[in-house]
Amino acid sequence: MKVTTSDLLAILRRFNKADGSNVPRHIDQVKQSNPSPINQLIYFRFNKQKFFVLFDETAQDNDTYVMQQIYTAKSDAEGVLLENPTSDLTTYGLPFKGKDAYLFECVSSKKRLDALLAEQHPDISRSTWQKHIKAGNVAVNNNPVVSPKYVVSEADSIEINIPDSTDFSGYELPIVYIDDNVVVINKPAGILTHSKGALNDEFTVADFFARYTSAGLDTNRPGIVHRLDRDTSGIMIGARTPESFELLKSQFADRKAKKWYVAVTDGNLKKDAARIDIPIGRDPKHPSTFRADTNGKPSITEYTVLARNKTHDLVLLHPLTGRTHQLRVHLSHLGAPIHGDRVYGKAADRLYLHATKLEVTIAHETRKTFTAAVPPQFYTIVPANDITI
Numbered sequence: 001m002k003v004t005t006s007d008l009l010a011i012l013r014r015f016n017k018a019d020g021s022n023v024p025r026h027i028d029q030v031k032q033s034n035p036s037p038i039n040q041l042i043y044f045r046f047n048k049q050k051f052f053v054l055f056d057e058t059a060q061d062n063d064t065y066v067m068q069q070i071y072t073a074k075s076d077a078e079g080v081l082l083e084n085p086t087s088d089l090t091t092y093g094l095p096f097k098g099k100d101a102y103l104f105e106c107v108s109s110k111k112r113l114d115a116l117l118a119e120q121h122p123d124i125s126r127s128t129w130q131k132h133i134k135a136g137n138v139a140v141n142n143n144p145v146v147s148p149k150y151v152v153s154e155a156d157s158i159e160i161n162i163p164d165s166t167d168f169s170g171y172e173l174p175i176v177y178i179d180d181n182v183v184v185i186n187k188p189a190g191i192l193t194h195s196k197g198a199l200n201d202e203f204t205v206a207d208f209f210a211r212y213t214s215a216g217l218d219t220n221r222p223g224i225v226h227r228l229d230r231d232t233s234g235i236m237i238g239a240r241t242p243e244s245f246e247l248l249k250s251q252f253a254d255r256k257a258k259k260w261y262v263a264v265t266d267g268n269l270k271k272d273a274a275r276i277d278i279p280i281g282r283d284p285k286h287p288s289t290f291r292a293d294t295n296g297k298p299s300i301t302e303y304t305v306l307a308r309n310k311t312h313d314l315v316l317l318h319p320l321t322g323r324t325h326q327l328r329v330h331l332s333h334l335g336a337p338i339h340g341d342r343v344y345g346k347a348a349d350r351l352y353l354h355a356t357k358l359e360v361t362i363a364h365e366t367r368k369t370f371t372a373a374v375p376p377q378f379y380t381i382v383p384a385n386d387i388t389i
Contacts, residue, residue, distance in 0.1 A: 001055060001099065003042050005030065011053055012046060014094055015082050015103045022047075035072040043073060050106035052077070055099045061091050066102045079107040109155075113138065114148035117158070137162050171203045176235065176370055181244040181363040183212045183223070184237045186372040189350045193227035193236070195220040209238040215245040225249045226257070229325075231340070234261070234355025235372045237362075244363065251360055252322065258359040260389060261317040261327060262306070262374045264352035264381050265336035266345055268313050269305055276301040276330045280323045289343055290325045292333040299323045301330045307384035312339065314382035316356075316389060327353065339381065352378055356389055 005024035012018035018026075029045040039056035052070050059065050063081050070077050082103045084094045093100035111119075114133060118126035130148040132138055138145055139159040140152055152158065173191070177184040187193075187205060194206035209223035216222040223238035225248040239245035251257040281296025283289045290296075300320040307314040313336060317327050328344045331337055337345025339352040359369045371389070 001040055001097070003032070003040070003053075003055075005044075007097075008042065008044055008046070008051075008053065011094070011096055011101050011103060012051075014086065014096070016085050017051075017082075017103070017105070018046065031073075033073050035069040039069060041069055041073055052104040052106070054102040054104070055096075056102065057099055059093060059100060059102065061093050061100075063092060066092065066104070070104055077104070077106060078109055079105050110151050110153045112148065113140065113145060113150040113152050113158075116152055117160075132160070132162060166201050166203075168203045168207045171208065173205065173208045176372060177368075178212070179240075179362070181240055182237055182248070183209065183240055184235065184358075184370045187228055187233055187236045187355075189231050189233040192230050194224055205236060205238070213238060213240045213245075215239045215242045226252045226322075228355055229351070229353075231342075231351035232261075232353045232355060233350075233372075233375060235358045235370050236355070237358060237360060237370065247363070248360065255320065255322065256361070259319060259322075259355060260357040261319070262354050262356045262378065262389065263315050263317055263327065263331065264339040264378050265313045265315055265331055266339050267311070267336040268308060269303070269315065269331075269334060269336050271305075273304045274302075276303065276334065278330060278333060280326060280329050290323070290329050292329060297321075297323055299326050299330065301327060306387050307382050309382055312382045314378065314384055314387075350377075352381070354378065 005027040008027050008030070009018055009022060009024050027044050027046050031043040033041045035041055038058055039054060042053045044051055052073065054066055054069050056069065066081060081092055082105055084091045086094065092102050114126050114129045117129040117138070118124065133148045134146055136144050136146055137160065140150065141157050142159070174186045175183060176186050185205070185208070192202060192204040194204050206221050206224055210217060213223035216224070223240065223245070225237065225239050225245060228234065228236055237248060239248050277300050278292045279294060279296035280290050280299040281293030283291045298321060302318040302320065304316045305313050306316055319326055328338055328341050332341070332344035339345070340348030340350050354374055355372065356374055357369060357371045359367065361367050
């Protein structure tokens with residue numbers, strides 16, 4: 001008997017394992033064998049699930065006999081022999097083209113450690129379990145395992161030892177302004193805006209904002225409506241209520257929040273003031289970074305040189321769009337990267353980029369401007385007097 005993928009799909013449908021949306025090309029890896037001259041065994045894969053179908057007129061619904069035929073092809077086969085759904089009695093054989101067809105679905109009791117943990121603890125993502133495993137927080141049969149690919153069975157003993165989160169209650173950040181709707185800080189360089197993942201164990205702006213907000217407490221970004229890179233210092237505003245969160249978030253998205261930065265450049269800009277209108281796109285060679293790209297997203301920055309020396313400029317930057325790394329990419333593209341930019345320039349003791357001013361509506365059409373003084377070390381590189389921003 002010649003068995004086609006259309007035949008196999010028809011059998012799957014009759015056993016309620018496929019429906020009208022499936023087509024024969026969803027079946028692959030078809031292999032045929034003959035455990036005995038009187039029967040035919042087909043192995044195949046359907047939507048990444050493995051099956052055997054046995055055609056045998058002499059099996060007489062004997063499940064032990066059917067499994068013996070399957071073991072001839074795979075001695076360690078694990079799974080379930082499916083019952084015939086078209087019969088009111090508990091039977092396995094289903095008539096198909098004059099023969100009895102028996103369908104066996106392969107279901108292994110062995111699984112990857114990360115997959116099994118994600119299945120047993122659906123409130124924690126598989127990627128998070130992978131991080132826990134790599135961090136040495138999981139043991140199998142009393143032996144630490146650091147590979148998420150480690151294969152386990154339900155008979156194995158799995159021990160989970162996730163350390164308690166660090167208590168950041170004693171950590172502080174300088175508050176510039178606070179009322180019932182917002183909290184504004186002067187973020188130091190080196191502080192993350194929010195956690196990069198479930199196992200991140202360092203103090204972040206989000207940890208600080210969580211003390212003052214009721215917005216987003218079930219996320220890793222409570223109160224966060226915009227962000228500054230880790231190495232960037234300066235003004236950050238957080239929402240204290242869900243209503244304030246929506247108001248602030250929409251302003252940053254609609255470019256109604258106005259921002260100004262001060263930077264020190266390596267090298268000098270050709271013009272004292274200009275508008276940089278250069279699209280930015282992700283660098284395909286380094287996906288975590290960006291570059292000037294004619295096919296990228298529109299990106300506009302206005303700048304004014306505040307002071308110069310032979311090797312550096314002190315620059316006021318006003319981004320009119322909010323692309324990731326926009327200021328860093330724009331200045332690097334002009335041949336004057338920001339001093340201390342480890343990605344687009346050369347490393348230094350810090351990134352010399354500071355969010356010095358933010359103008360935004362905080363509530364009831366109240367427009368406010370918040371400022372944070374330029375750090376003194378900026379002026380040690382480019383001396384400047386009487387600069388008003």
